[in-house]
Amino acid sequence: MRQAGRYLPEFQDFRKKHDFFKICQSPSLACEVTLLPIRRYDLDAAIIFSDILVIPQALGMEVKMEPGLGPVLPHPLTVDGIPDLKVDGAIQRLKYVGEAITLTRHKLEGKVPLFGFSGAPWTLMGYMIEGGGSKTLSKAKKWLYAHSKESHQLLELLTDVIIDYLVMQGEAGAQILQVFDSSAEYLNRGLYREFALPYLKRIREQVRLKLADKNLENIPMVLFAKGAGFSLRDQAQLGYEVLGIDWTTDPAEAREAVSCNKNIVLQGNLDPCALYAPPAALKNYTNTMIKQFGTKNYIVNLGHGIYPDANVDNVEVFVNAVHEYPI
Numbered sequence: 001m002r003q004a005g006r007y008l009p010e011f012q013d014f015r016k017k018h019d020f021f022k023i024c025q026s027p028s029l030a031c032e033v034t035l036l037p038i039r040r041y042d043l044d045a046a047i048i049f050s051d052i053l054v055i056p057q058a059l060g061m062e063v064k065m066e067p068g069l070g071p072v073l074p075h076p077l078t079v080d081g082i083p084d085l086k087v088d089g090a091i092q093r094l095k096y097v098g099e100a101i102t103l104t105r106h107k108l109e110g111k112v113p114l115f116g117f118s119g120a121p122w123t124l125m126g127y128m129i130e131g132g133g134s135k136t137l138s139k140a141k142k143w144l145y146a147h148s149k150e151s152h153q154l155l156e157l158l159t160d161v162i163i164d165y166l167v168m169q170g171e172a173g174a175q176i177l178q179v180f181d182s183s184a185e186y187l188n189r190g191l192y193r194e195f196a197l198p199y200l201k202r203i204r205e206q207v208r209l210k211l212a213d214k215n216l217e218n219i220p221m222v223l224f225a226k227g228a229g230f231s232l233r234d235q236a237q238l239g240y241e242v243l244g245i246d247w248t249t250d251p252a253e254a255r256e257a258v259s260c261n262k263n264i265v266l267q268g269n270l271d272p273c274a275l276y277a278p279p280a281a282l283k284n285y286t287n288t289m290i291k292q293f294g295t296k297n298y299i300v301n302l303g304h305g306i307y308p309d310a311n312v313d314n315v316e317v318f319v320n321a322v323h324e325y326p327i
């Protein structure tokens with residue numbers, strides 16, 4: 001239910017009063033917004049209110065959330081700008097996310113588990129270079145082809161920050177950690193293997209090791225690589241306990257692709273637009289999806305972020321259909 005807040009009237013009211021990143025940075029506001037969907041629906045998990053772009057912000061880049069436009073970084077990263085990124089103290093500057101997580105864990109009183117999350121290195125690199133959303137990501141992809149050394153340098157730097165950021169969220173009380181590689185779809189198998197998978201693997205391995213060093217239990221991790229159905233077989237071997245499946249991938253094909261890893265859990269993948277369907281049809285789509293994934297090793301979710309004009313009543317139809325499914 002990524003960017004779930006935006007379709008709820010109570011969130012829209014909240015946003016009229018508060019700047020987007022002010023909400024993220026104030027633990028009590030972030031906690032309040034995190035709980036909005038939990039109060040309204042019989043959901044089985046919560047995700048902390050934040051954004052993947054708090055990392056570029058903590059590295060010293062300006063990020064604004066423009067209504068109707070989405071995120072804007074007015075001064076995108078240039079090839080010679082990498083040394084200016086402020087890595088020192090970045091995790092300290094992100095401490096507010098940990099505080100929001102701890103507060104939310106207390107407020108949830110064990111009712112549902114709480115997700116922490118981060119953007120993946122490639123997706124963050126894309127936003128930092130493009131200066132916002134892009135239809136092609138051609139500026140960021142230009143780096144991969146024309147400045148591959150600097151690309152690896154940047155991805156390495158982001159990977160280090162992401163690892164410590166996720167460990168910090170785990171220490172703060174996150175019970176599952178999701179990595180969003182929302183821009184995976186712009187790469188092909190070769191590019192994904194060179195510029196994404198090794199970093200995603202290191203993130204999973206290092207979070208596990210660093211948590212163990214702190215005598216903390218392992219925390220399950222989800223990798224959601226949007227539009228990267230082409231790489232599911234590779235993704236299944238990175239050590240993530242869960243793979244997020246986007247709405248373009250057929251559930252049965254996803255199961256087949258990850259069959260090399262018997263323990264893997266799949267999460268997904270209802271087309272967010274199915275929420276526009278009449279309730280009876282929506283129920284059917286939901287049941288068909290669950291049947292295709294199978295009820296074992298499976299977490300129901302949408303196949304990408306919910307749209308701002310989603311019908312709030314249909315979200316309830318969806319949630320209830322899941323709970324009514326016979327197991």
Ligand code: CP3
Nearest residue numbers: 001002003004005006047048049050051052070180182305
């Ligand atoms: O569900 C939640 O509310 C949890 C918090 C959450 C947000 N963003 C809040 C948000 C999460 C998990 C995200 C992740 C995120 N942010 C991703 C990865 C998931 C995905 O969609 O692939 C990405 C790519 C971003 C960057 C981002 N933030 C974009 C592209 C946008 C614009 C979206 C749009 O079309 O409106 C945002 C804005 C955003 N992040 C909103 C919320 C509630 C809505 C904007 C607002 O309130 O002004």
